Amino acid sequence: MRNPYEILGVSKSASAEDIRSAYRKLAKKLHPDLNPGDKKSEDKFKEVSAANELLSDNEKRAKFDAGVIDEAGNEKPQERPFYRDYAGANAGAQGANPNYESASAFSDLGGMDDILAEMLGRQANARRNAPGQDVQYRLSVPFLDAVNGATQRLNLPDGSIIDVKIPAGIAEGQSIRLKGKGSPGRGTGTSGDARVEISILPHPFFTRLGDDLLVELPVSIKEAALGGPIKAPTATGTVLLNIPANSNSGSQLRLKGKGVAGRGDLLVKLRVLLPKRPDQKLNDFLGSWSPDATEDPRGEMAS
Amino acid sequence: MMLKRTEFIARVKIDEDTLDIWLSEQWLIPIHEAEQDAFTEADIARALLIQELEHNFGVNQPGISIALHLLDQLHGARAGLHKTKR
Numbered sequence: 001m002r003n004p005y006e007i008l009g010v011s012k013s014a015s016a017e018d019i020r021s022a023y024r025k026l027a028k029k030l031h032p033d034l035n036p037g038d039k040k041s042e043d044k045f046k047e048v049s050a051a052n053e054l055l056s057d058n059e060k061r062a063k064f065d066a067g068v069i070d071e072a073g074n075e076k077p078q079e080r081p082f083y084r085d086y087a088g089a090n091a092g093a094q095g096a097n098p099n100y101e102s103a104s105a106f107s108d109l110g111g112m113d114d115i116l117a118e119m120l121g122r123q124a125n126a127r128r129n130a131p132g133q134d135v136q137y138r139l140s141v142p143f144l145d146a147v148n149g150a151t152q153r154l155n156l157p158d159g160s161i162i163d164v165k166i167p168a169g170i171a172e173g174q175s176i177r178l179k180g181k182g183s184p185g186r187g188t189g190t191s192g193d194a195r196v197e198i199s200i201l202p203h204p205f206f207t208r209l210g211d212d213l214l215v216e217l218p219v220s221i222k223e224a225a226l227g228g229p230i231k232a233p234t235a236t237g238t239v240l241l242n243i244p245a246n247s248n249s250g251s252q253l254r255l256k257g258k259g260v261a262g263r264g265d266l267l268v269k270l271r272v273l274l275p276k277r278p279d280q281k282l283n284d285f286l287g288s289w290s291p292d293a294t295e296d297p298r299g300e301m302a303s
Numbered sequence: 304m305m306l307k308r309t310e311f312i313a314r315v316k317i318d319e320d321t322l323d324i325w326l327s328e329q330w331l332i333p334i335h336e337a338e339q340d341a342f343t344e345a346d347i348a349r350a351l352l353i354q355e356l357e358h359n360f361g362v363n364q365p366g367i368s369i370a371l372h373l374l375d376q377l378h379g380a381r382a383g384l385h386k387t388k389r
Contacts, residue, residue: 058309066310078314083352083374086345088381095304095344099332102379136383209337 004051004064004071012065016056023052098173132183132192139164139196143203146170147213147235147260154196156181164196169211169261172200206235211264216271219243221282224272234258234266241268248272304344305334311342315350325353328364330371 005012008022026048028034035041054073055061063069070076086096139154149168153161162181170176175195182192200208207214217232227245231238234255241253249272258266275282296302306314311333312322325331326340330353333340349371356362356370 059313062307062309063313066306066314068313080351081344081348083345083348084378086343086348087375088378089385091378091382097332097334097343097345097349099334100345100349100375100378101382102375105376105380136386 002047002071004054007047007051008055010055016058019052019055023048023056027052130186131189132185134192135182135194137194137196138199140199140201141166141170142201143206143208144235146198146200147206147208149261156194162194166198169263170198170200172198174198205233208260209267211261212259213264213266214269215266216269217241218271218273219247221272221274224248224270232268235260243270305341306343306347308340308342311340311346311350314347315354317350317354325350328368330367 005014008019008026010018010022014022027045030041030045030048032038032042032045050072053060054064054071060069060073064071067076068078081095084090086093087100090096091098091101137154139152141150141152145152145166147168149170150166151163152166154164155161162178164176164178166176175197178194178196180191181194184191205215213235215233217230219230223230223243224247225245227243227247229240229242232241232255235258239255239258241255243253247270249270251270253268253270255266255268257263308322312319317325322331326333331342331346331349333342333346335341353367353371356367362370
């Protein structure tokens with residue numbers, strides 16, 4: 001049996017609605033009772049029905065997309081992956097997840113190189129003149145400093161201080177290399193480098209998606225219904241935003257160029273809020289209010 | 304290959320509530336992109352390990368948290384050691 005998405009002529013990301021209408025179109029054309037002379041239409045119709053049966057059932061579709069069942073609905077033998085193949089020495093492998101990487105085991109001991117040297121007695125066997133090893137640090141950077149760029153102080157274990165220049169727009173997990181700030185070399189050897197791995201602290205109301213910034217902006221009922229200018233935060237300061245009248249919760253405004261480091265946009269999603277404490281005048285008004293049109297907000301949910 | 308939430312649940316054979324518990328305990332920390340959780344092969348392997356700890360080795364919930372925490376530290380140390388291998 002062919003791939004069910006190909007049979008119905010829809011993409012893998014098709015919605016349930018797309019699949020239903022694609023099936024209906026094909027089923028109408030191919031139904032054997034509507035094609036009394038065509039022998040082949042019965043086979044094609046069965047093929048289309050089987051594809052629909054698989055894809056219109058959310059659970060079956062998820063199983064098929066995940067590779068758990070095949071086109072006929074039969075379970076496929078599954079590989080049994082082991083976690084160690086994606087961690088430790090394999091942390092960079094295809095399919096790995098960097099969110100689990102932890103440096104905390106040795107973070108109080110400075111560089112890995114010192115520990116290794118201590119454990120393996122390398123110091124005793126070191127060459128007279130050798131270049132210094134690289135040293136790795138981890139730096140937590142406040143969200144807006146990562147977006148706009150900043151300088152941050154890094155305290156080295158030997159007591160000295162480096163001012164690290166954080167480039168605007170740096171992303172989670174990226175490394176900054178500081179030449180010559182690693183372990184000193186032996187004899188005439190040059191110093192190694194310091195590699196500073198950046199970890200970005202979350203922000204109370206901004207989040208980042210690539211070069212865009214996202215913020216959820218609460219607005220009052222009055223502001224949402226009547227529209228008008230309101231103050232909105234951006235990475236570089238407050239701006240005055242014009243809310244269109246009749247803005248609903250979830251509607252999104254795009255401020256071009258207000259994303260990360262002048263690239264990308266700031267996406268402002270509006271959230272309509274009732275007053276924190278009940279407003280008697282508002283409630284009195286609503287109690288006696290008859291809207292112009294009778295609209296059921298849950299109309300689409302009626303079965 | 305990244306799996307969506309529904310596909311991951313089908314692949315690992317757990318239900319929605321179990322996945323939510325594992326996420327709140329941070330036993331799984333999927334990559335978050337386009338406002339959705341995206342699960343990798345590492346997450347599949349980790350989920351199978353969690354099931355094995357619970358059902359085959361009789362480890363309770365706090366025990367699994369400790370085991371995963373130590374495992375992540377161990378792998379982090381191993382990764383560091385491998386990086387210094389020249």
